[in-house]
Amino acid sequence: MKIVLLFFSACCLFHPVVRAQSAADSISIRNLANNILTEGKAYSNLKLLCKDAPARLSGSPNAAKAVELARKMLQDAGADTVYLQPCMVPHWVRGNAEEADLVIAGGKRVSLNVCALGNSMGTGPGGISAPVIEVRSFGELDQLGRKVIKGKIVFFNYPMKQTLINTFEAYGDAVPYRVLGPSRAAKYGAVGIILRSLSTSLNDFPHTGITRYDTTLPKIPALAVSTNDAEKLSNYLRLKMVSRLFMKDNCQMLGDVPSCNVIGELRGTEHPDEIITVGGHLDSWDLAEGAQDDGAGVVQSIEVIRALKALGIKPHRTIRAVCFMNEENGARGGAAYADSAASDGNQYLFALESDNGGFTPRGFSLQCGPAQFQEITAWRTLFEPYGVYLWRRGGAGTDVEPLARVKSVVGELLPDSQRYFDFHHAGNDLFDAVNRRELLLGAINMTALIYLVSTYGI
């Protein structure tokens, strides 16, 4: 690894902006890393959060339980102050009767692994039964039009693209079918949709996630079907063996309810009004334990506070770990935090989110100008011993992105993406899906970056 470090150091000589890579910083980061790897609480905190407050969807009793757990974790981590920041959140409930059956030749029924899409409307207690038509794209839907689509259930069978190496790009490519699919189909008179789950693997888990209705069109029920059963359904359709699809679910959107973000702060010793935010989201989908999405990001953010405090590091600038509420189906927590930031008189310097899973970290994405990017990436060699090589100007986490409007540099941790969509929003997003060392390595790199920004500013 030394060879590579030398190579990078050589590069830096030609680099217009070179930051002091003090040996002291390298040693501080090594001490933080050792502490996180041997004394860290991120993994045990994740277990607690997953097992005591699984399925912590906004507005649910478990979301409230998660708030109390996070508050306690931040206190135990040694935050100077821990407080709740109120926000109203949507309250969607899944109900308990999701099913979809293919009715095939002779009236025989073949049941499929399905779940309702988040924020969708249920079918009502009787369910619906209609002919089903497979479409491979919105273009194909538009071509078929009202004449073919009316009265039918549309089966959106758009697989995530395997050839995109970064699976988040494949997600970005396919997610419009989940978010917009129901209304696009309703426009042509469809009575429901069934979506091929957004997963890069073939498995039996249906993957939920929000859909958004166009309020000018009928709100039709919307299910996701597992990728294996999407293949099965497609095969039955190709063989013309399907007479109808029956689907039933009794989910519903209730009125907004009060909830909150949970915030823990280490007050800056020199510039207390310069705020550095690190966070993940506390809410999760309701099918599993929300371990990768986003228990991992929550406990990593709390770990930043714990590790700095454990080593007696007093940050120059104020560091806040924020456990955001409602990222999954409304992003109200992130909005509330940004609203407060816009009016509280503090300067919001930098905000980092971890919401791409607790996998081995590969890099950081930063939403900032080129000069700021050069400033930050001048630290890159400090991260290479911990596996981070990739720095890119790009997007930021959903919860911290709104801080861009108060001129904060915003960003996100980029863990390895290959396995993320095996678990995302599905019933297998369980504590055991997270590897301890991978989770801690993410926390180490986050802590290192927050430590550097809190010391030197941007």
Added chain:
Amino acid sequence: MKIVLLFFSACCLFHPVVRAQSAADSISIRNLANNILTEGKAYSNLKLLCKDAPARLSGSPNAAKAVELARKMLQDAGADTVYLQPCMVPHWVRGNAEEADLVIAGGKRVSLNVCALGNSMGTGPGGISAPVIEVRSFGELDQLGRKVIKGKIVFFNYPMKQTLINTFEAYGDAVPYRVLGPSRAAKYGAVGIILRSLSTSLNDFPHTGITRYDTTLPKIPALAVSTNDAEKLSNYLRLKMVSRLFMKDNCQMLGDVPSCNVIGELRGTEHPDEIITVGGHLDSWDLAEGAQDDGAGVVQSIEVIRALKALGIKPHRTIRAVCFMNEENGARGGAAYADSAASDGNQYLFALESDNGGFTPRGFSLQCGPAQFQEITAWRTLFEPYGVYLWRRGGAGTDVEPLARVKSVVGELLPDSQRYFDFHHAGNDLFDAVNRRELLLGAINMTALIYLVSTYGI
């Protein structure tokens, strides 16, 4: 990602050796990657190998079955010629009676999760029962000496170091206790050893792997105990609750038997006598399916041949995929291949092994001179779209390393190491432990490197 590519390109301007990064190479690699991701056989081949020939320890019937499977896979991949290269291999058998019980106060017995170390001698049918003493290091063992150790079972409780980010470094640090522990203890009159498994996680799986006896000392039986049970045993000992340890296993080393490497070749069009080798090892430990170790490397190496052939690429130099036999407990296949290379009149240019698991690739290690290293790393930007950033001069795979004596550049794929020692040599090294996309991404980077070397030489 574009930003990073630009940064690297800028670096290369200052680099003394710059290779032509032809757009054609970039396109060829993209085509190979797309083919591997959508038409690849590595994952289905891995399933076949794991399910039809699990526990393929050298000399076992399943090792012979694996030879036939690999031969068929190489033929199906489109190799010009497929052949077997004979070698003699050790034949060690585990038997069927491994157990270890703590005898605690009142004669109560607490059983532990154990397995015999590879190549070790059994206790005989009656087992052995002796007081057990925990040591934390060889230094401590030496200090205690014959007076304390004689007649006892030594419990080597040396955990892998959590603070080493690359878990292979932690393995290198701890593995002497497995390889040398029994003879070091026998020197002081110990009657057996029980080793804390070499794993970075706390789990219930004992991890096997070879031990080597000093032939001038008594060969004493040697078990590995799971990390969870190592903690348990240590606790019982601290509380002075253990009167004796009973251990029993009937493994034995039989005489050498014939076996072979399996080789598939794409003959070079311009320099057929310049040989490029890519390989993994076909044998595995006998406790599971050998999926990460090293079914992954075998199917990735076969995939190199398949992908090049599928795209109609005729390599300038000869490419050989080699499925090595007996890496685990003798390395005889690698030795046989190198012996043949030393006398067959061909020029051995480059040899790459994948034997660090089928996880997301992070880089390559190359055992070569500085000039060769510069030559090869001038290609680095071609690999970054596929997640490989780390190039280091270092070691090579066990099977290809002997080719260094015929002046071949040798190397190995460096996948992410965080999860490897959760599975290594243990009962959970199963097909399901390998993620399809991670496996394929490794195959892509291997194919790209072999393609470039076969085109340009070194």
